[in-house]
Amino acid sequence: MIANDILRKIRYSLDLKDKDMIEIFHAPGHNIPEIHLHTLLKKEDDKEFVLCSQALLGTFLDGLIIYYRGELKKEAIQSGPVKITNNDVLRKIRIALMYQDSDMLEIFKLSEMEISKSELSAFFRRKSHKHYKACGDQFLRHFLQGLSLYKKRPVQQETVSRTEKVWVKRNK
Secondary structure, three states: OOOOHHHHHHHHHHHOOOHHHHHHHHHOOOOOHHHHHHHHHOOOOOOOOOOOOOHHHHHHHHHHHHHHOOOOOOOOOOOOOOOOOOHHHHHHHHHHHHOHHHHHHHHHHHHOOOHHHHOOOOHOOOOOOOEEEEEEEHHHHHHHHHHHHHHHOOEEEEOOOOEEEEEOOOOO
16 A cells, blocks of 8 residues: 555544644654645545655654654654554554554454454564564555544443433544
8 A cells, every 4th residue: 555545544534634634743743734735645646646755654653653642751762764564554553542452353343354363463573473464455454444434433322211322423
């Protein structure tokens, strides 16, 4: 998947506004003008489309963690440019939203892709581990599709009367 698709799908899944997106990019110290954000979110066939770099996607995912969980107490160690893999995208979304294995499995299930807990844990292992599994584009697409369904689904019932129940949407 190209980084622009990932940005668009995360934005849709988490219902992020332009202001939120700019704040997320700004959190790890990267300032992005709103006009540049719009060019990153355009479709590939649009003449104003600009390809999102791996470094910019990494900055966005780091900012997403800061946006949802707050600043780090210690200074993060930054190394040279690193290629962001689908496994890294899954890992950073999981960290940002504080999801457990059960949440991740439910997200995959909502997108009609059932995976086992051992398959899921293989995505989060080190590359050198013998049970490491690379997350393919299809897995990431299903995860991002399931994430939008997971965030927008009703999660609890509030009883108004003995015969009437009201569904409440999940808070961000």
